[in-house]
Amino acid sequence: MNSKKKIGIIICDRYRRCAGGKCLRAMRNKEGAFSIYAGLDVELVGFTTCDGCPGGNIEYAGxxxxxxxxxxxxxxxxxxxGYPPCPHIDTFKAFLEKRYAIEVVVxxxxxxxxxxxxxxxxxxxxxxxxxxxxxxxLSDELTRANYD
Structure with missing residues (x-):
């Protein structure tokens, strides 16, 4: 019997107009960070941005x-x-894990x-x-190329 994982995705506000295609494809195909769900059903229950530095939406989105x-x-x-990578990623992860007792995957x-x-x-x-x-x-070279 398959277990269902309900997940939320928080994206960088720089990409607020992103349609989520790569994230949703990876979720459907269980690629990238979603490979941990092989054999499980996955349901997306939320998709939003951090609301820009320093992440004002993290609390409410979580x-x-x-x-x-x-x-x-x-x-x-x-x-x-992103260029540069998010300087708040560790803070976001720690806050969400502590405040909501939820697993956070980067x-x-x-x-x-x-x-x-x-x-x-x-x-x-x-x-x-x-x-x-x-x-x-990181994935393998062919998979990375397919996400260019």
Missing amino acids: EEMVKNGATVVHLATGLVV GTHPIPKKYLDMHTHLGTWKDAVWQPLIAPT
Whole structure:
């Protein structure tokens, strides 16, 4: 019997006009950070932005998602691959986990190849603190290329 995971997604406000296509495709295909749900049904119960720096919507979005049954909140891949990456991502994760006793996963869709190439060139993710943040969305080379 399949268990259903109810999730919410919070994206960076820089991408507020994003239609969510990559996140939703990755969720449907269980790719990127959604690979942890292989064999499970996944239902999206909330999708919104952080409302811009320093994340004024994090408190309210988390509360609404939990009210709608979310057991996991994903901080979208855009928070990691943006230029520059979100400086508040650790704070968002810690707050949501503590305030709502909910699991928070950094990442949604696989990191597109063009972003990995540029951040590698820039040295953005050289610091060891970034490794656990990008790990769930690294995927293999072909999958990354399919998300360009």
